Amino acid sequence: MSVRPNLDVFNMCFKVSSDISDTYDILPDLDVKYPFIHVNRTETTPDDFKIEESGLISQVIDVWGTRTQRQVIDDIVKSLHNSLRKSRKTNNFYFRVQTFNENLIMDNSTHTPLLHCHVRVNFLYTKRRLI
Numbered sequence: 001m002s003v004r005p006n007l008d009v010f011n012m013c014f015k016v017s018s019d020i021s022d023t024y025d026i027l028p029d030l031d032v033k034y035p036f037i038h039v040n041r042t043e044t045t046p047d048d049f050k051i052e053e054s055g056l057i058s059q060v061i062d063v064w065g066t067r068t069q070r071q072v073i074d075d076i077v078k079s080l081h082n083s084l085r086k087s088r089k090t091n092n093f094y095f096r097v098q099t100f101n102e103n104l105i106m107d108n109s110t111h112t113p114l115l116h117c118h119v120r121v122n123f124l125y126t127k128r129r130l131i
Contacts, residue, residue, distance in 0.1 A: 005125045006044045008090045009057045013121070014039045016083045017061060021076050030110055035065035035072050037080075054126035056098065063117040067106070073117050077102055084121055098122040 017023040017037040024038050040062050046055035061080060065073045087096045099122045107114040 003090075003092050004044075005053070005055070005093050005095075006042045006057055008093055009059050009095065009123055009125070010039060010042050012088060012090065012095070013059050013061060013084065017080065020079045020083070021063075034114070035063060035069050035076060037076065038062040038064065052127050053093075054124075057095075057123045057125055059121045059123065061119040061121065063119065064107075065115050067113045067115055070104075070115060073104070073115055077117055077119060080119060080121075093125045093127060095123045095125050098124050 014023060014025065017039055020037065022033065022036040024036060027038055028036065038061070040060040042060070043058040044055065045057075046053070063073050063076050063080075081100050085097045085100065087094065089095075099120075101120045101122075103118045105116050105118065107116040
């Protein structure tokens with residue numbers, strides 16, 4: 001069974017995130033311990049003009065913490081950046097980070113004021129090795 005590149009990226013990001021902090025693939029219950037990482041949505045833009053399977057995958061990763069954990073959140077995001085920026089090969093594809101964007105915002109959706117760092121990592125992918 002062939003694995004699609006978006007699942008490879010999700011699994012890779014989930015593994016890297018799990019090595020850094022508590023990680024979830026859905027938002028956990030409100031009584032969760034902060035900080036945590038939520039490997040969120042994946043968007044795939046295949047390059048339909050090439051014979052070989054290639055394109056761009058955008059993976060959203062959210063880092064959540066209390067308002068007093070700004071430094072901890074920053075350290076987690078830095079660790080994510082350092083780990084994901086390395087070119088990687090899975091059993092199916094080669095991946096390389098094209099861009100790594102982060103946006104830190106205040107979140108008042110719970111009784112506890114939170115910080116939410118919204119990270120978007122854009123990966124180029126191909127069946128052949130990327131330069």
